Each structure stands twice: as structure tokens, then as C-alpha cells.
Amino acid sequence: xxxxxxxxxxxxxxxxxxxxxxxxxxxxxxxxxxxxxxxxxxxxxxxxxxxxxxxxxxxxxxxxxxxxxxxxxxxxxxxxxxxxxxxxxxxxxxxxxxxxxxxxxxxxxxxxxxxxxxxxxxxxxxxxxxxxxxxxxxxxxxxxxxxxxxxxxxxxxxxxxxxxxxxxxxxxxxxxxxxxxxxxxxxxxxxxxxxxxxxx
Numbered sequence: 001x002x003x004x005x006x007x008x009x010x011x012x013x014x015x016x017x018x019x020x021x022x023x024x025x026x027x028x029x030x031x032x033x034x035x036x037x038x039x040x041x042x043x044x045x046x047x048x049x050x051x052x053x054x055x056x057x058x059x060x061x062x063x064x065x066x067x068x069x070x071x072x073x074x075x076x077x078x079x080x081x082x083x084x085x086x087x088x089x090x091x092x093x094x095x096x097x098x099x100x101x102x103x104x105x106x107x108x109x110x111x112x113x114x115x116x117x118x119x120x121x122x123x124x125x126x127x128x129x130x131x132x133x134x135x136x137x138x139x140x141x142x143x144x145x146x147x148x149x150x151x152x153x154x155x156x157x158x159x160x161x162x163x164x165x166x167x168x169x170x171x172x173x174x175x176x177x178x179x180x181x182x183x184x185x186x187x188x189x190x191x192x193x194x195x196x197x198x199x200x
Contacts, residue, residue, distance in 0.1 A: 001073045002054045010034075013045035013063060031060075078140065081113055082197045089151075092189050096159045096181070099188060103157065107148050114144035136200060143199030150195040159184050 017033030045051045045063060052068060055061045056075045062068070070083045088106055092099050121129060121137040128134055162180055164173040 001070075002056060004052050004054045004068060004073070006050060006052055009045045009047050009049050009051060012043045012047050013051070014041045015044045016041050033063075078113075078117070085110060085113075086196055089189075089192050089195075092192065096157065096185065096188075099185065100157045103151060103155075103192065107151050110144050110148040110151070114141050114148070117141045117144065140199050143197055147195060147197050151192060154195060155188060155191050157188055 011034040013033050014036045016037040017031050018035040018037055019029045019031055021028065022030040045065060049065065052064050052066070053061055054068060054073060056073075059075065062072065064072070069087075071080045071087075074080060074083075085106055088102070092102055094102075117137050117140045121134060121141065124134060124137075159181065162173075162177050164170075168176070
């Protein structure tokens, strides 16, 4: 992944910036982001603000006011999809039914991503299927299948709601029920988060 640098803006930084011809550059132009491209160009970092910058291989410098997510630090569409899926697991919330539905959706999306990789492998010339690229795709397919299986069978999301005890008031029961539900949900999310994509 590229290195991320934190800087402080010495001047306003515009989204597009002003391009001027410069035959000395391979691109044939120079870019000055301290000046607007036109009247519709907007300031994305104000003078004096701290910001982060990084450059993907062969790409233009990227700028963000917040530290970039992993998705922003790779040009691989595959890894972007994997990171999105892992973030969805980390961001799980709601009641037990909400979490169960979202996990089922995540598992389905993991399997779909695996099918995409399988399709790419199948469409490659046979001699390349056994080369490094083919091995990479096969490794991804196997890792995604293992990840989906772990999420599917490794975590029990069925919650047995507690029953009211004879000596409990309604208020005490509701408080205990809420506490046990919260503890269960937190343990499920923690367990789900322990299963991550193990591949390249």
C-alpha cells in the first residue's frame, strides 16, 4: 500500500485545479491545485487545514481531510470489495434479526465475489491457469469460500430470549432482557469480526 502523508495546506486546495501547458512534463501539462480550474471548481482543503495525501501506482496524488480507508489505498477492485465486506461486518448493528439478515447478505456477496473470480479463471487460456495469475485467482476463490463457510457455520446467531422469573418485576425483567440481548449481540459481532479474508 502507498505511504500516507499528513500535511498542512499553505493555500486553498481545489478539487480539480488549474491545468496549464507544459511540454517538459510527460503529460504535457502542469497542475496547480492552489488555483481554481474555473468558477465551478470548489475548495476541498482550506488554507491552514491539515489533510492527508497519497499516490497510487501510476496515478495522480489523492487528497482527503480524513485518514483514507483501506479501499482508497489500493487500485485493486477485488481488494476494495473485500475491504468493503470486512467493514460491513465491523459495522454490524441493530437487533438479532437485523444482524442475521445482514450476515446472510454478506455471505451471499462473498460467494458472488468468489464466482466472479472463478469466471475470470475459467476464461483464462489454459496455460495461464497454472501460472502465477491463475494460482492467485484460485487462492482467492479458496479463501473466499473458506471465509463464507466460517461465517455461515462458525457463528450461532440464534438468540433464546430469557424468560421472566417469579421474583422479578416487569422493570427488572426488561432490564435483564436488554442487558443479555446486548451482551449476546456484542459477542456475535466480535466472533464474526474474527473471521476475515485470508488471502492476497
